[in-house]
Amino acid sequence: MACLNPVLWETKVLQSKATEDFFRNSIQSPLFTLQLPHNLHQTLQSSTASLVIPAGRTLPSFTTTELGTSNSSANFTFPGYSIHVPAGVTLQTASGHLYKVNVPIMVTQTSGRAGILQHPIQQVFQQLGQPSVIQTSVPQLNPCSLQATTEKSQRIETVLQQPTILTSGPVDRKHLENATSDTLVSPGNEHKIMPEVLLSHQESSHYVSLPSVVFSPQVSQTNSNVESVLSGSASMTQNLHGGSFSMSPHGALHQHMTDTQPHILKNRMYGCDSVKQPRNIQEPSNILVSKKDSNCQVDLSIQVTDDDINEIIQVDGTGDTSPNEEIGNARDVDENELLGIIDTEDLKVLEEEADSISNEDSAANSSDNEDSQVDIVEEDPLNSGDDVSEQDVPDLFDTDNIIVCQYDKIHRSKNKWKFFLKDGVMCFGGRDYVFAKAIGDAEW
Amino acid sequence: MDAESDVALDILITNVVCVFRTRCHLNLRKIALEGANVIYKRDVGKVLMKLRKPRITATIWSSGKIICTGATSEEEAKFGARRLARSLQKLGFQVIFTDFKVVNVLAVCNMPFEIRLPEFTKNNRPHASYEPELHPAVCYRIKSLRATLQIFSTGSITVTGPNVKAVATAVEQIYPFVFESRKEIL
Numbered sequence: 001m002a003c004l005n006p007v008l009w010e011t012k013v014l015q016s017k018a019t020e021d022f023f024r025n026s027i028q029s030p031l032f033t034l035q036l037p038h039n040l041h042q043t044l045q046s047s048t049a050s051l052v053i054p055a056g057r058t059l060p061s062f063t064t065t066e067l068g069t070s071n072s073s074a075n076f077t078f079p080g081y082s083i084h085v086p087a088g089v090t091l092q093t094a095s096g097h098l099y100k101v102n103v104p105i106m107v108t109q110t111s112g113r114a115g116i117l118q119h120p121i122q123q124v125f126q127q128l129g130q131p132s133v134i135q136t137s138v139p140q141l142n143p144c145s146l147q148a149t150t151e152k153s154q155r156i157e158t159v160l161q162q163p164t165i166l167t168s169g170p171v172d173r174k175h176l177e178n179a180t181s182d183t184l185v186s187p188g189n190e191h192k193i194m195p196e197v198l199l200s201h202q203e204s205s206h207y208v209s210l211p212s213v214v215f216s217p218q219v220s221q222t223n224s225n226v227e228s229v230l231s232g233s234a235s236m237t238q239n240l241h242g243g244s245f246s247m248s249p250h251g252a253l254h255q256h257m258t259d260t261q262p263h264i265l266k267n268r269m270y271g272c273d274s275v276k277q278p279r280n281i282q283e284p285s286n287i288l289v290s291k292k293d294s295n296c297q298v299d300l301s302i303q304v305t306d307d308d309i310n311e312i313i314q315v316d317g318t319g320d321t322s323p324n325e326e327i328g329n330a331r332d333v334d335e336n337e338l339l340g341i342i343d344t345e346d347l348k349v350l351e352e353e354a355d356s357i358s359n360e361d362s363a364a365n366s367s368d369n370e371d372s373q374v375d376i377v378e379e380d381p382l383n384s385g386d387d388v389s390e391q392d393v394p395d396l397f398d399t400d401n402i403i404v405c406q407y408d409k410i411h412r413s414k415n416k417w418k419f420f421l422k423d424g425v426m427c428f429g430g431r432d433y434v435f436a437k438a439i440g441d442a443e444w
Numbered sequence: 445m446d447a448e449s450d451v452a453l454d455i456l457i458t459n460v461v462c463v464f465r466t467r468c469h470l471n472l473r474k475i476a477l478e479g480a481n482v483i484y485k486r487d488v489g490k491v492l493m494k495l496r497k498p499r500i501t502a503t504i505w506s507s508g509k510i511i512c513t514g515a516t517s518e519e520e521a522k523f524g525a526r527r528l529a530r531s532l533q534k535l536g537f538q539v540i541f542t543d544f545k546v547v548n549v550l551a552v553c554n555m556p557f558e559i560r561l562p563e564f565t566k567n568n569r570p571h572a573s574y575e576p577e578l579h580p581a582v583c584y585r586i587k588s589l590r591a592t593l594q595i596f597s598t599g600s601i602t603v604t605g606p607n608v609k610a611v612a613t614a615v616e617q618i619y620p621f622v623f624e625s626r627k628e629i630l
Binding site: 312314315316317412444 | 469470471472473481483489494505506507
């Protein structure tokens, strides 16, 4: 997993609040709809093509044309493109993992404001004599939708916002560490084509085995865990894990049990208030293909951006009434020395005494009197900077010494601050420094 | 027996809590981003703004209600509150300084003698409550003043009340009772 660390860092930076505004303006996350082509007839074929999918937010578009499958050509691209991954494609991520796609997958970009879509559910395959597999349904996330079309029937299950775990009766779950992963399983009957798409985080190695499209007599077991992260309104990625077993009558067996690995839910990454945070899932939209030997696994991570990135909706303070009548009251800008609430009587008194000194005296008196009359609606003007002066400390932000980093912990006791920072760069004294860890103390 | 009431006791006001309203909705996020010396507690929905000059910490709610703590006198509290409202005004909000009220005053007073707490409690049954297993001080409430005093055996007394005057009166009131139960060093 060491190879994933740089990407992890990058994703963290991009997700961190420090760069929240930076990336807000450049929304790059595409929304994808994963659709399995209707013609899932293809059997597993040994892949000949290998694609390199660089990990990261942006993936260059590339096509795989030299595929031995009869499927549509795989066109794996990023924003604005649809991704087609025919069966039998071996994909290699930048991290070096090799994944083989057994079932053609087509990922198309949906509109940016995709609502909650229906999720296709993969069916459970009962494999003869094989450890049962759990069919998984992909819980739906806002921008992503997986639609698996099967040969026989198209099952689309609406996924609830909460991930649920269902297991088919006969299915024997294996290695399900479902502390964090949720799977939707619909009890599978016989032959179901189980296209499984695994969307996973980069940091987790998920193996989704896409069973080859099996015809009716085929029974395959898939063991997949679908981890869906639905957080608030911004569930960004779907994680599906599946180990699929596909048995073709022709003997191309790709039986394989995948260990479901616990996924780190997106929940940990994103708060509930997705609207406020334009988070882009940094995991690249990869289709991870399992190794050639047995696994057909597809990992697909989808980046999603929030819709209203420019609008930060404030959730508190609703129902406030701000009566404006007080504003209309006389704010005597001229009489700057007045601190207290100005009564009409006092105004008259003041006006009578044209003397500025006596104004001040009466002002002092009136302010004393008015201190006890706090409940008077009429308000004293906040002086334009004279008495209630601005903070005399000048802006200390004119400095050129800047640190941009992530924080582990920021602690404060009274006016003593302690900073535990990590992964940052700082420009200090005109020189740039990079650090993995920084600890600081300050007094305010 | 009765102690003279004109003993000069130093009553130190340690904290004054006040509230005021701005009569306008405050955008907490804007305050958090543009204000100086702020701590944004998004999970609870408030912003803390600390001031240096009168050392106060203000809790700002989006409804426009502001609670100001840390001042050492009532005047300072008002001064700091106005300063705070001024800085909010500078951020662009139509702030009106209304409903200023001192809510709580915390003061500390030291007796020149030690006190026998069980005896004191017995003599002042309804007002005093003493639970040594829970808290080492006697809690004495003066209903008329709405003041609460915490009397320690060392002679240190903590007083909380709605304003400074009530606090001073409470100390004066308690002095004779405490004097009765003092620990005399022979």
